Amino acid sequence: MHAIHHTDHTILPHPTPTVWNAILNELNGKTTWWHPHNTHQPGPTGPHTTNGTTTTTIHPAGIGKPGPKLHFTSTTTHITPHHTLTQTHTGHFHGTTTYTLTPTHNNTHTLLTITFTTTPHHWPKLLHKLTNLTTKHTTATQHALTNLHHHLHHQP
């Protein structure tokens, strides 16, 4: 079975600390720019510290729409504030997500890179044989990144 391995990028016209905070806020369930495809629920210790966790629920049809949902819990394994956040995840997917932030344009912009390397488990394993989950993953991620652009643009 093929693993899912994809890297999504976007250049945001905001400095790195702003983007970093936006990611942590989303993974802590405080904002909603990854809606309608993903929601996040932090564990007792949030993802902003090593060994902290967050549980992601994937809503393939969108939040509130009927249909099965997929879940995975991510544990932060490496964190360099304002630069890198690495999480390993288990559940319906087993693998690693890495968020990398690189300042550009004299530190006024940030290149955000999200690398998702994972293998589906349980029934999503069958789903992956029937449909291209890599395409679905990147479509949802790029939708979220577009939302992130709007979210940061309207942030006071």
Place this chain on the structure above:
Amino acid sequence: MRTIAEIPVLPAEHAVTTTDHTTTTDDHARLAITVHQPETPDPTRPLVVLVHGWAASRTVWHATAHQLAAAGHTIATYDQRGHASSTVGREPISIARLARDLDTVVGTLTTAERPVVVVGHSGGGYAALAWAADPDVGRPGGAGKRLAGLVLVSTASHGQDTPANEVKMMGSPLFSRALRTPWLGRKLLGQTHGPRASLEAREANRRLFASTRPQTRSACFASSQGMDQRSGLGRIAAPAVVITGTEDKVVKPSFSQELAAALPQATLHEVPGIGHMVPLEIPRQVAHQVHQLVLAGR
């Protein structure tokens, strides 16, 4: 000038890995990228970005990219907006817009310090020239600082005014249907390759053309009407290689000759018997020229 038979095959010294990426432009187009690289990439070598022409996709570069990556280079190919897996975005297709897309790809995959070699075929060459000549692109420092070389394949800086009836035909459903019929599609595209192009190359060309959305085809061919980039060519200080097939009926060799003469540091390679679809007809020769250009700059 050497013939194709004399061009050596690049040394395949490295196992190649490919990774898929997606990036967004400032007008929210999603560009699909593939990076081909040796298992242990050399970060001191420039990133080589291959830009395809109208009605093609990144797969047109498959053979060239693989040969270069096996020889140790890191290669990025991407679908230009509206083509294959890339979306159209909010802004209409124009040469300037496609140059900014190239800038997004370069900015996504490299740090500002890493040099870049850009290879553009046909319409991809128009975007490459616009990017290379624009002092504001790739700020800070502009394109000039990071551009280590240009390889311009079957392309021009001006004079590509596709007639209005041809632009209309590109968007026509009837033309699309005809392209989907293999023998007829190959016949309709007969002028785009040389007389000795293999059936494999001609069929690959037809499939790429047929699978491009009619609206994209028509917008692309319309975008080069009135294009004149000659005034910016003198600003491109990086070494350049210009490749043209003597049988090119789409961008006539005289335009490549003029382009090579106008660029401050360009070498012209005219390949006998080859048509417009150089990346499909002679990928080995393109790979060889890129390899030589990169090595010469080290």
